[in-house]
Amino acid sequence: MRSRRTRRVRHFDLRHALKALAGALALSSIFLLAAPSPAQTKKVYSPYERETIHQALEVTGATEDPAPEGKIVEEILTRRLDVIEPRDPVPDFARDILNWFHATSRPFVVEREILQRVGKPWDPNRVDESERNLRAIRQLSFVLVVPVRGSRPDRVKLLVLTKDIWSLRLNSDLRFAGGELEYLLLAPSEENLLGSHQSVTARFSLEPDVLTFGFGYRFPRNFGTRASADVSAAVLVNRESGAAEGSTGGIAWGMPLRSTRDEWAWQGSFGWLKEVTRRFIGVEQAAFDATSTEAAEAIPVEYVTDELVGRYAVTRSFGQRLKDDFTVGVEAQRFVFRAPVVGGASRQVARDFEASLVPVSDSRVYPFISWNGYATDFLQITDFSTLALQENYRLGHDVYLKLAPIFEAVGSSRDLFGTYPGAAYTAALGDGFARAYGEAAIEAEIDPDRIADATVGVGGLVVTPRFGIGRLVLDVYALQRFENFLNRRSTLGGEGRLRGYPTAAFLGENLVTANVEYRSRPFEIATLQLGAVAFFDAGNVRDNGEPFDVKQSVGAGMRLVIPQIDKSVLRFDWGFPLTPAPELGITSPFPGNFVITFRQAFGVPSVAVPTSSL
Numbered sequence: 001m002r003s004r005r006t007r008r009v010r011h012f013d014l015r016h017a018l019k020a021l022a023g024a025l026a027l028s029s030i031f032l033l034a035a036p037s038p039a040q041t042k043k044v045y046s047p048y049e050r051e052t053i054h055q056a057l058e059v060t061g062a063t064e065d066p067a068p069e070g071k072i073v074e075e076i077l078t079r080r081l082d083v084i085e086p087r088d089p090v091p092d093f094a095r096d097i098l099n100w101f102h103a104t105s106r107p108f109v110v111e112r113e114i115l116q117r118v119g120k121p122w123d124p125n126r127v128d129e130s131e132r133n134l135r136a137i138r139q140l141s142f143v144l145v146v147p148v149r150g151s152r153p154d155r156v157k158l159l160v161l162t163k164d165i166w167s168l169r170l171n172s173d174l175r176f177a178g179g180e181l182e183y184l185l186l187a188p189s190e191e192n193l194l195g196s197h198q199s200v201t202a203r204f205s206l207e208p209d210v211l212t213f214g215f216g217y218r219f220p221r222n223f224g225t226r227a228s229a230d231v232s233a234a235v236l237v238n239r240e241s242g243a244a245e246g247s248t249g250g251i252a253w254g255m256p257l258r259s260t261r262d263e264w265a266w267q268g269s270f271g272w273l274k275e276v277t278r279r280f281i282g283v284e285q286a287a288f289d290a291t292s293t294e295a296a297e298a299i300p301v302e303y304v305t306d307e308l309v310g311r312y313a314v315t316r317s318f319g320q321r322l323k324d325d326f327t328v329g330v331e332a333q334r335f336v337f338r339a340p341v342v343g344g345a346s347r348q349v350a351r352d353f354e355a356s357l358v359p360v361s362d363s364r365v366y367p368f369i370s371w372n373g374y375a376t377d378f379l380q381i382t383d384f385s386t387l388a389l390q391e392n393y394r395l396g397h398d399v400y401l402k403l404a405p406i407f408e409a410v411g412s413s414r415d416l417f418g419t420y421p422g423a424a425y426t427a428a429l430g431d432g433f434a435r436a437y438g439e440a441a442i443e444a445e446i447d448p449d450r451i452a453d454a455t456v457g458v459g460g461l462v463v464t465p466r467f468g469i470g471r472l473v474l475d476v477y478a479l480q481r482f483e484n485f486l487n488r489r490s491t492l493g494g495e496g497r498l499r500g501y502p503t504a505a506f507l508g509e510n511l512v513t514a515n516v517e518y519r520s521r522p523f524e525i526a527t528l529q530l531g532a533v534a535f536f537d538a539g540n541v542r543d544n545g546e547p548f549d550v551k552q553s554v555g556a557g558m559r560l561v562i563p564q565i566d567k568s569v570l571r572f573d574w575g576f577p578l579t580p581a582p583e584l585g586i587t588s589p590f591p592g593n594f595v596i597t598f599r600q601a602f603g604v605p606s607v608a609v610p611t612s613s614l
Contacts, residue, residue: 044381044431045144046388048524048563052081053146056161060148068122068147071156076118078110081142081163088527105139105164109197112221113137114160115259122147122156125260125321128378132392133258134162139197141165141567142389165565175495175503176596180283182495182503183207183597189216197221203234208283209276210245211237226262229253236275246275257317257325260376265315269611272309277337278302279357281584282494282502290352297349303358306336311611325372331404332411333612334363360486365411366418370402370609379428383471384463385600386569387522387529387561393433393604398424400609415446422607430465437607443485452485459605470520470531475602479511481544492541493551495595496602499537499575500553502593505584508541512548515602522561531559535601537575552578555592559600568598 045053056079057064065071082104084090113133115126127145134143142163150156173185189201203214214234222229233249250271257265279286279301287298313329338361339354375396385391404418424437438458445452459477479490490511494503497513516536522529538552555575561567576589 045390046382046522048388048522048527048529049142049144049382049390051087052142052161052163053144055087056146056159057148060159062148062157062159065147065149065156068156069124071122071150071154073116073118073120073122073158074150074155076111076114076116076158076160077148078107078160078162080104080107080110081161083164085527105162106196110134110160110162113258114158115261116158125376127158128380129259129376130160131390132378134160135390135392137197139164139199141563144390163563165563165567173598174596176594177495177503178282178593181206182280182283203232206239208280208285209239209278211239212248213237214249225255226258227253227255238276246273248273248275257315260320260323263317265317266313267315268312270310271307273305273307275305276302277305279491279504279507281505286507288353288357290349292348292352293346299349299353301357303340304336304338306338307334309333309612321376323372323374323376327370327372327609328368330365330367331612332365335359336361355487357489359488361413362486363411363413364406364416366404366406368402368404370400370420372398372400372609374398379426379433381431381433381463383466383521384432384473384519385604386567387531387559388524389529389561389563389567393426393435394606395426395428395433398426398437398607400607402609414452416443416452417446418443420610422609424605424607429463432463432465432471434460434462435605436460437605439607441610451483454482455484455488456480456482461605466521470518473515473517473519475513475515475605477511477513477605481509484509484544490541492539494593495573495597497537498539498551498553499535499555499573499595499601500577500589500593501551501575501581501586502584505581506541506551508546509543511539511541512550513537513539517601519559522559527563529561529563531569533557533559533573535573535575550579551581554578566598569600571595571597571599571601573601 053064060077060079062077114130116123116130131143131145134140140162142161144161146159146161148157148159172187173183174181175183184206186204187201189199197220199218201216203212203216205212212234214232216230216232218228218230220228229252231251234247235244236246236248237243238245250269252267252269254267255265256267286301288301289296289298310332311329313327315325315327318324337359339350339358374394375398377395378392379395380390380392382388382390400422402418402420404420406412406414406416406418408415419442420440422437422439424435426433426435437460438456440456441453442451443453444450457477457479459475462474464472481488489507489509491504491507492498492511492513493501493505497515498506514537518534520532522531534556536552536554538550540549540551542548553575555573557571557573559569559571561569573595574592575595576592577586578589580587
């Protein structure tokens with residue numbers, strides 16, 4: 001459907017946006033290319049991992065082989081550790097009982113991810129890729145592949161060490177900030193049904209406005225193939241009225257690229273979301289006051305969202321170390337947003353509300369073609385995101401381009417041509433790394449010939465080598481919406497990018513953030529991993545044409561990883577705002593904002609071909 005909204009006209013030069021994107025990436029790449037190559041970096045184990053390897057070698061009677069290259073692999077051994085081990089902080093009498101309630105991954109489930117074949121020479125690339133594939137499985141918290149001596153000097157064995165997380169579990173997520181529970185997720189599930197990594201999940205979540213009740217089922221490796229399927233559905237219930245006010249769900253099926261030697265992949269998906277979208281600052285619903293009137297209308301910020309998306313795509317992959325993936329497919333989507341009828345408000349106030357807060361409705365049906373070129377070198381580090389557990393990060397270039405012609409004649413709202421480029425480059429810095437990246441979305445209307453939407457985002461992440469008791473992590477990101485026909489907005493503040501302020505405290509078209517953390521090495525307490533963090537955050541959001549008022553905060557926190565339950569950190573942060581925000585009632589740094597939630601405050605950025613044009 002066509003939006004009746006009056007377009008805001010701004011002068012935009014596409015060349016300037018693309019030059020900004022290219023310049024930022026080129027400058028960052030010059031610095032990164034000067035960094036040392038990771039090719040000779042030696043794998044470093046944490047004390048927790050070293051102890052695990054030592055115990056496994058003692059139990060199996062094997063001896064580690066320091067030089068497996070060129071030797072024939074004669075056997076693949078798997079040692080699947082109990083969720084609760086003797087070294088874990090659990091009384092002996094309870095350990096066997098607890099492990100009885102858990103399904104350990106079956107040997108074939110682990111072995112099917114091993115790309116190294118028996119009878120073939122040891123291939124370090126295949127071994128490392130196997131390790132990464134296993135590490136990407138949520139059910140496994142600990143994964144290491146160790147070469148051990150074979151029956152003859154020219155033979156070697158592959159010892160695969162894995163540790164499951166608790167499979168019959170109450171998955172949970174939460175965000176406790178400013179003395180209030182902002183979000184709670186409880187998802188009881190069996191995530192390793194009969195040791196097969198199939199999972200069935202119930203879902204309950206609590207937000208300030210709604211309760212969500214749903215279910216999900218995941219079937220990886222359908223019938224021994226590379227294909228997987230996921231299905232989920234949920235109903236949204238208004239907390240105040242007790243009535244259902246929306247639903248969400250979807251189904252996805254496909255065969256992904258699981259190895260650098262795979263040549264074909266395909267994927268199909270369908271999803272929907274129907275809800276009343278509300279904006280909250282912390283747990284308080286935000287209110288809107290029109291600047292065109294003197295009265296304080298205090299209209300609750302909410303509108304109806306109705307979304308449908310579908311996609312089918314086929315990928316042909318070329319190369320091994322340097323990959324080129326070409327994808328063709330079709331996408332369809334309908335995004336409908338309806339502003340509420342505000343009783344007593346003038347038409348001008350209603351128009352101001354819609355123009356300031358409500359995205360533009362848009363429908364699209366279109367074919368697309370994309371290319372993704374990337375390197376398959378990886379850096380393996382510890383002491384960064386998951387504390388004592390190994391992590392893998394892709395090095396080198398990662399570039400993509402997606403093109404999508406969108407025509408009104410086949411059901412779209414407008415005639416458009418979409419261009420979506422992105423690029424990243426990553427280099428090792430000792431036992432750390434640095435990444436520069438940028439992405440853009442340029443949508444030109446065919447008739448008339450004008451830019452309707454133009455967004456450019458650039459950023460960088462530097463993870464320094466260890467020094468002292470830890471390492472510095474520096475992250476910067478800037479998002480500029482040069483043209484914003486669809487009226488998209490970003491929020492900032494709270495549990496992640498600008499700690500010290502309430503969650504989603506600031507709203508605007510454009511965003512700039514900078515975060516600095518000093519993350520300590522983990523301290524092991526009976527296999528539990530505990531780390532400390534000191535941080536400084538800066539940034540803000542603004543609409544085009546408005547002044548940029550940088551907000552700043554400082555603070556400290558703790559990180560906890562319980563490998564028996566999850567490899568993600570449980571995070572405790574206490575931030576103090578340095579910049580007053582009188583509109584939020586913040587005039588001094590104290591008492592600050594205390595947050596308890598899962599995952600690091602900001603993750604490792606990456607670029608990927610967008611699966612939607614919005």
